[in-house]
Each structure stands twice: as C-alpha cells, then as structure tokens.
Amino acid sequence: MNIKPDPTFHASAKLAMEAPVEKLAFTLMLSPDGTQPDGLAVVDVDPKSKTYGQIVHSLFMPNTGDEFHHFGWNACSSALSPLTGHAFLERRYLIIPGIRSSRIYIIDVKEPLKAKIHKIIEPEELMAKTGYSRPHTIHCGPEGIYVSTLGGGGKDGTDGPPGIFIMDCETFEILGRYEMDRGVQDKQYDFWWNLPRNYMVSSEWGLPPQFENGIVAEDLLSNKYGHSIHFWDLRARKNMQTIDLGENHQMALEIRPAHDPAKEYGFCGVVVDTTNLQGSIFTWWRDDDGTWQARKVITIDPVPADPDDLPPLLKGFSAVPPLVTDIDLSLDDKYLYVACWGLGEMHQYDVSDPMNPTLAGKVELGGIVANHKPPNGKDFAYGPQMVEVSRDGRRVYWTNSLYSTWDDQFYPGDEGGQMVMADVGENGGLTLNKDFYVDFPKGYRSHQIRLEGGDCSTDSFCYPNV
Amino acid sequence: MGAGIYHGLNPGMGWPLAVSAALMEKRRSALWGALAALALGHFLAMLAILLPFSILTTLVEWQSEIRITAGLLVIALGIYLLITRRHPRFLARVPPSRLALWSFLAAMAHGAGLMLVPIYLGICGQSGVDAGHGAAGMLMAGNAGTALLVAIVHTLAMALAGSVLAGLMYFWLGLKFLTKAWFNLDVVWALSLIVVGAIGVATAVI
Numbered sequence: 001m002n003i004k005p006d007p008t009f010h011a012s013a014k015l016a017m018e019a020p021v022e023k024l025a026f027t028l029m030l031s032p033d034g035t036q037p038d039g040l041a042v043v044d045v046d047p048k049s050k051t052y053g054q055i056v057h058s059l060f061m062p063n064t065g066d067e068f069h070h071f072g073w074n075a076c077s078s079a080l081s082p083l084t085g086h087a088f089l090e091r092r093y094l095i096i097p098g099i100r101s102s103r104i105y106i107i108d109v110k111e112p113l114k115a116k117i118h119k120i121i122e123p124e125e126l127m128a129k130t131g132y133s134r135p136h137t138i139h140c141g142p143e144g145i146y147v148s149t150l151g152g153g154g155k156d157g158t159d160g161p162p163g164i165f166i167m168d169c170e171t172f173e174i175l176g177r178y179e180m181d182r183g184v185q186d187k188q189y190d191f192w193w194n195l196p197r198n199y200m201v202s203s204e205w206g207l208p209p210q211f212e213n214g215i216v217a218e219d220l221l222s223n224k225y226g227h228s229i230h231f232w233d234l235r236a237r238k239n240m241q242t243i244d245l246g247e248n249h250q251m252a253l254e255i256r257p258a259h260d261p262a263k264e265y266g267f268c269g270v271v272v273d274t275t276n277l278q279g280s281i282f283t284w285w286r287d288d289d290g291t292w293q294a295r296k297v298i299t300i301d302p303v304p305a306d307p308d309d310l311p312p313l314l315k316g317f318s319a320v321p322p323l324v325t326d327i328d329l330s331l332d333d334k335y336l337y338v339a340c341w342g343l344g345e346m347h348q349y350d351v352s353d354p355m356n357p358t359l360a361g362k363v364e365l366g367g368i369v370a371n372h373k374p375p376n377g378k379d380f381a382y383g384p385q386m387v388e389v390s391r392d393g394r395r396v397y398w399t400n401s402l403y404s405t406w407d408d409q410f411y412p413g414d415e416g417g418q419m420v421m422a423d424v425g426e427n428g429g430l431t432l433n434k435d436f437y438v439d440f441p442k443g444y445r446s447h448q449i450r451l452e453g454g455d456c457s458t459d460s461f462c463y464p465n466v
Numbered sequence: 467m468g469a470g471i472y473h474g475l476n477p478g479m480g481w482p483l484a485v486s487a488a489l490m491e492k493r494r495s496a497l498w499g500a501l502a503a504l505a506l507g508h509f510l511a512m513l514a515i516l517l518p519f520s521i522l523t524t525l526v527e528w529q530s531e532i533r534i535t536a537g538l539l540v541i542a543l544g545i546y547l548l549i550t551r552r553h554p555r556f557l558a559r560v561p562p563s564r565l566a567l568w569s570f571l572a573a574m575a576h577g578a579g580l581m582l583v584p585i586y587l588g589i590c591g592q593s594g595v596d597a598g599h600g601a602a603g604m605l606m607a608g609n610a611g612t613a614l615l616v617a618i619v620h621t622l623a624m625a626l627a628g629s630v631l632a633g634l635m636y637f638w639l640g641l642k643f644l645t646k647a648w649f650n651l652d653v654v655w656a657l658s659l660i661v662v663g664a665i666g667v668a669t670a671v672i
Contacts, residue, residue: 001551003650011641080644082480082572083562085553088650142558170552196490198561235559262490463482463641464489 002088008453009077009091013259013331014465016077016391022451023049024112025388025397026071026094027419029058029444032404034065036443040096042112043419043438045397045451053436057113061105062120066098067404070448072138073458074106074145074169078195081462084142086169093118094450095145095167097135099403100212102126102151104135106172112452119172129174130165133157134208137190141460142235144169146178148191150205157208162188164202183239187226190255193234195462197261200232201284203252203268214405217313221274223247229255229268229284231292243294245282248275252282256329256336256457258354262464265354267336268294269327277302277317279324279340283354298349298357300324300340305369311412320368323410325402326386328456330393335360335428341383341402342410344370346422348396348430361430363422366400368410374420375434381416381445382407388449389456396422396430401445417446469585469662470623473508473578474631476655477648480504480569481628483562485636485644497636498629500565505625507569508578512617514570515579516586520613523590524606530670536583537666543577544659551652581659584666586616 010016023046029039042057075089094107102123109115127133133151140146145167151157163185164178179185187204204226210216219225227249231241245252249270257266265285273280281298302319314320323342329335329351336357338347344367349357364372366383374380380400387398399419401407407414417440421433440446450458473479484504488497522532554575560568573579590609635643 001650001652005645005648007645009645011644015642080482080648081486081562082477082482083560083568084558085478087477087648088652143555144558196486196562198563233561235561262492463486463644466489466641 002090005080005087006075006089006091009075009080010459010461011077011080011463012465013333013461016454016459016461017331017393019391019453021392022390022453022455024056024452026109026112026450026452027399027438028068028071028096028447029417029440030068030401030404030447031064031443032407032445034067037061037064038066038068038098039444040094040107040115041440041446042115045421045436047435053438055438055440057115059107059115059117061117063101063103065101066103067100068096068447069099069403070137071096071450073140073450073454074172076140076454076459078141078460078462081142081195089169091454095138095147097138097147099134099136099150102133102135104147121172121174126174127153130177131160132162132165132177134162139192139460140169141193141195144175145172146191148188148202150188150211151208161186162207164188164191178237179239180237181239183230184242185230185239189226189253192255192257192266193460194257194261194264195234195460197264198234199240199286200234201255201257201266202230202232203255204228205251205253211403212405214409215313220250220272223250223274225250227252229294241292243284243292245270245294248273249280250274253325254327256327258333259329259331259456259461260333260465261461263333267327267329267351267354269324269338271324272321277319277321279322281324281327281336281338281349281357285354295355297355298338300338300343300347303343303369309369311368311410313409314368323383328387328389330389331391331456332393335393335424337387337389337396339384339387339398341385343367344372344383346384346387346396346398346430348424348428350428360428361425363430363432365420365432374437375432376437378437378439379416380418380420381414382411386448388451390451391453391455394424396424397449397451399446399449401447404445407445416440417444419446419449467619467623469581470620471627472658473620474624474627476651477644478576478651479508479572479578479624479628480565481632482635482644483565484628484632485641486562487565488636494636497632501625501629501632503565504569504628505621507566507571508573508624509617509621511570511573511579512582512620513613514574516582516613516617517610519583519586520590520609521606523587523609533584533587533670534667536587537663537670540577540580540584540663540666541660543580544656544663547577547656547659548653576655577659581662582616582620584662586613587666588669589616
C-alpha cells in the first residue's frame with residue numbers, strides 16, 4: 001500500500017500520455033512444443049541505455065506446457081475512482097495465465113531486473129472455484145482483477161460456457177465467476193469497458209477444441225467460430241445486448257474502446273470474412289436511446305498468390321488472407337494499429353472520425369508469401385502480431401507469434417521469436433526502427449508485450465480528457 | 467464541524483466523483499448535482515446512526531454507560547479498520563450514476579456516522595443536565611433535534627469542504643491535482659475513530 005497513488009496511475013488518458021516514457025518492456029516467451037518452461041523477458045527499450053534492444057533479465061517458470069499468451073497488471077489507472085476503494089495499490093505484479101495449462105502466475109516486478117514469482121494458482125483451483133479454464137485477458141477494475149477464459153469445464157473445456165472470473169487485487173484469491181446473467185454468450189475471448197459509463201464489451205474466439213490443436217478448417221468454413229460481441233452492465237454483471245456481426249465474420253477478437261470515457265465507441269477486429277477472405281474492423285457505439293450498434297468501417301483485401309507458395313491450409317484459395325489478429329488504439333484515440341499477420345503488414349489508421357478511418361501508415365514485415373525482411377537483414381518469422389503502443393503514441397512495438405499450433409499451420413517450417421519497433425511520425429506514418437530488434441532465445445516464440453508503467457491496452461481511465 | 471471538513475476533504479468520501487461527473491457531462495452544473503447527491507447520502511448515513519442514539523439518550527441515568535459503550539464501539543471499529551485495511555467490495559458494485567447510494571454506503575461502511583456519535587453524545591450530555599427534570603418525550607425530541615442539527619452541520623461542512631476541492635480541481639487546478647492531493651488516509655481515519663472514541667469514553671468517566 002502506498003501513501004499516495006502510484007505515480008503510474010493517471011486520472012485521464014491525456015495525463016498518461018504526458019507521463020515519462022517507458023524504459024523497459026515485458027514480453028512473454030513461449031516454448032511451442034512445451035519442451036522448455038515458458039518465461040518473461042525484460043527488454044531494455046531506453047535508447048540512451050547501453051543495453052538498448054537487449055533482454056536484460058529473463059524469468060522462467062517451474063513448469064512446462066503453460067503456453068503464455070496475454071497478461072496484465074494487478075492495478076492500473078482504474079484505481080483512481082473513489083468508488084473502488086483501491087487508490088493506493090501499487091502497480092507491481094504481472095498476472096500471467098497459461099492458456100494451455102490453465103495455470104496462473106503472479107510475478108512481482110517491483111524490481112524488474114529481479115522479477116520473481118509471487119504466487120502460482122494451479123489449474124485445479126481455478127476449475128474448482130469458477131468452472132472455467134484457459135485464462136486469457138487481464139484487466140483491473142472495480143471489483144478487483146477480471147480475467148476472461150476461453151474454456152469451460154471438462155478435459156476439453158466444453159462442459160459449460162467460458163466466461164470471466166474475478167480475483168482479489170491484493171491477495172490474488174480467486175473470488176468466483178463474474179456473470180450473473182450471461183444471456184446468449186457461449187464463447188469468450190477479449191473484454192474491456194468504460195468505467196464511468198458502467199458498461200463492458202466482450203468478444204468471441206472459439207471453444208478449446210477449435211484452437212488447441214490448430215485451426216479447424218471445417219469449423220471455419222461452416223462459420224462456427226465466434227462472430228458476436230456482447231454488451232454488459234458492468235456492475236450489475238448482466239448481458240444487456242448481443243450484436244451478431246454476421247456469421248461470415250469469423251473470430252471477433254480484440255475489443256478496443258476509446259480511452260477517453262466521455263466517448264462511447266470502440267473497435268473490434270475480425271480475423272477473416274469467410275465469403276471473401278477479407279480482414280475487417282468494426283466500430284461499435286451507443287446510440288442516444290442506449291442501444292448498441294456496430295458497423296464495418298475497415299476492410300483489408302486478401303492478396304492473390306500461387307498455390308505453390310501457400311501452406312496446405314490455404315492452397316485451395318490461391319490467396320493470402322490478411323488475418324487481422326490484433327489491434328491497438330493510441331491513448332489519444334487517434335490511431336488504430338491493425339496487425340495483418342497473414343500479409344505481413346502493420347497498418348496505422350487515423351480513426352479521429354471513428355466511422356471513417358483512413359490508412360495513415362504501413363510497415364511491411366514477414367508474411368506468408370511476401371516474407372519481408374527487417375532493415376538489418378535478419379529474420380522475422382511469421383508476421384506482425386501482438387502490438388503495443390507507447391503511452392505517448394510515438395513508438396509501436398510488436399512481436400510475431402499468434403498461437404503455437406496456428407503458427408505451424410500458416411507458416412509451416414518457420415520458427416523464431418522476434419520483437420521490433422516502429423516510430424510514429426509527427427503527423428502519422430509508421431517507420432520501422434533500424435536499431436531496435438530483439439531475437440528471443442532459440443526454441444522460444446514471443447507473444448504479448450507490456451510496457452513499464454502501463455501502455456495502450458492496460459489502463460482504464462475514470463476521468464475524461466480535458 | 468471539524469469532522470465534517472475532514473470527511474469532505476477525504477477523496478475516499480467522494481468529491482473526485484463530482485469532478486468526473488461534471489467532466490463526463492461537459493457542464494458545470496453536474497458538479498453541484500453530484501456533490502448534492504454525495505452530501506445527501508452522507509447526511510442520511512449520519513441520521514441513520516445518530517437517531518437511534520438520540521432515543522437512547524432519554525435514559526438519562528444510564529448516560530455515562532451509553533457514552534462509554536458508544537466510545538468503545540467507535541474504538542472497536544477503528545481497531546478493526548486498522549487491522550483489515552480493506553474496503554468492502556459491495557461498494558464497487560454500486561453504479562457510478564447512483565452517487566447518493568454510494569455515499570450512504572461508503573459513510574456507513576467506514577464508520578463516518580459512528581465517528582460523530584461520541585461528539586454528539588458530548589453535546590447532548592451538556593444539554594442533558596439542564597433538561598434533567600424535563601419529560602422524557604421532550605428530552606427525546608430535543609435530542610433528536612440535536613441529532614438532526616449535528617447531521618446538518620456536519621454534512622454542510624463536509625459538502626463545503628468537498629465542493630471547494632472539487633471546484634478548485636474542476637475550474638483551476640486540473641486533473642493532475644487528483645493524484646497530488648490524494649493521500650492514503652486509511653490509517654489516519656482508523657486512528658481518528660479510536661481517538662474520538664477514547665475522548666468519548668474519557669469525558670463520560672470524568
């Protein structure tokens with residue numbers, strides 16, 4: 001407990017943008033075949049440092065087969081609402097779930113170079129207390145730490161729907177399920193919210209048998225992956241409305257609400273449209289009468305390709321789908337970054353007008369067919385995937401792995417984990433930085449990045465920009 | 467009144483919520499509306515605690531026992547808050563649109579009303595001597611009136627202090643002031659309960 005609020009908590013997104021820039025990044029490393037323990041890499045991102053662009057500390061877990069994916073903080077700027085009563089928490093612990101093992105690690109990073117395991121929650125405990133498995137997205141909010149899960153009970157995670165559970169933000173005890181009335185929600189992926197407006201939005205990927213052993217082509221072509229987003233009364237824990245984006249919009253993944261809580265809109269990325277292989281972005285918003293709406297505002301076309309250059313999964317289509325697998329919104333709500341993991345492109349859209357985004361910048365790197373190399377001539381396996389934006393919006397970091405078994409299907413024979421960074425121009429535009437390139441240890445792939453002191457997909461703000 | 471200013475200045479009693487509400491609705495009148503809702507909730511919490519005690523004060527011959535018990539109760543709550551240092555989770559389930567309800571529950575949960583009891587009983591104790599020969603009914607009405615008065619004065623002081631801070635932040639200082647002005651008062655708050663309780667007990671014994 002602090003005497004004053006943690007200096008990394010900010011009342012508004014605007015104040016967070018003015019805060020000191022990040023000097024360290026935390027990146028997850030996963031062993032795709034489970035032969036080595038997964039780990040947390042601490043990366044030096046301070047250009048003035050001698051070890052810039054290097055892994056300055058690694059912490060490996062005592063188990064194998066966890067498959068690290070997403071992670072988050074124990075506390076963030078959401079603590080600055082007097083409603084919650086946790087204004088004096090420290091941003092100190094990273095909550096790292098194993099998406100395959102359902103084990104959850106609490107890592108103490110108060111001294112980042114001496115990061116250590118604080119607590120481990122075993123899968124049996126998670127299952128016994130919630131009936132959920134495959135924990136995924138972490139957000140800290142009014143009642144503690146909220147964690148979304150991709151699986152329900154049973155060995156294959158299909159016994160009952162997946163959902164969200166709540167952990168105590170100080171003891172990390174699992175308190176129980178979030179949902180009181182889930183309505184039609186039967187799949188789960190990401191979620192985020194607007195705290196003062198008291199709503200939450202959640203999305204859908206698929207059930208564990210649809211992803212754990214690789215993408216199931218028949219399920220995709222018969223539109224059996226998730227294609228709905230759900231709107232919840234956050235504190236009443238009730239599903240108020242579900243919007244079906246259309247069953248061809250397969251895998252509605254990342255939810256990115258505007259950071260300024262005065263704005264009642266946000267974005268959702270859809271991996272693939274099964275009618276034309278496009279990737280797309282939907283804008284969702286609340287109408288004056290309180291009902292929710294969603295409209296497709298960005299489409300990214302597939303690129304024709306010689307079947308000989310394509311993996312078996314895609315040969316029949318003679319084209320590379322963009323595969324929009326991650327999106328991230330800058331803290332000023334101006335730029336939306338869209339990872340096209342199949343094409344090998346990172347797009348930057350100006351979303352100042354959320355209903356009419358325009359392409360403002362682009363970096364080409366990796367890709368199923370294109371296989372663009374970074375400026376230093378070294379390897380970049382797969383394509384741009386997990387993307388994280390610095391608080392000031394000037395630097396965009398990303399890694400390359402999507403999910404172990406899916407990497408192998410879309411990029412057979414490829415291997416490696418890399419992290420790169422691109423600089424954002426004064427008036428938009430995106431340029432890959434020549435000096436920043438991290439190659440993770442052999443046998444490891446890399447997934448989500450968290451920036452010291454918070455980033456563009458962690459903190460929720462309780463006060464509007466002024 | 468001092469306690470009122472103290473409660474009002476404490477961000478944990480809600481004034482930042484008024485700033486948030488005014489900024490969200492983009493009009494300054496929302497600031498006063500939210501402050502009024504917070505004050506109403508706080509006022510009701512004061513009454514909910516003080517009125518039962520005002521009935522008890524009719525038992526004039528038990529006066530010192532009541533004051534000692536009330537003092538001990540306040541001390542006990544202070545010690546409890548000192549040890550647990552947890553804020554009840556049900557407060558986090560109140561929607562931000564229901565500020566009066568939140569303010570009421572927050573004041574109840576943190577013993578804001580109880581903190582006033584020894585002070586209130588002290589006031590009644592003084593007037594109680596004069597009214598010693600009066601009818602019980604009159605005494606009760608009188609003490610209920612005092613309870614109302616204490617609650618009003620306290621809430622006004624609280625609302626005024628909170629308004630000054632909320633207004634300063636909204637009109638001049640900006641949101642950055644929030645993290646600068648917010649101190650962890652959990653321990654101070656718990657200690658205040660103990661001190662107020664102890665004074666209540668001491669004055670009853672002497």
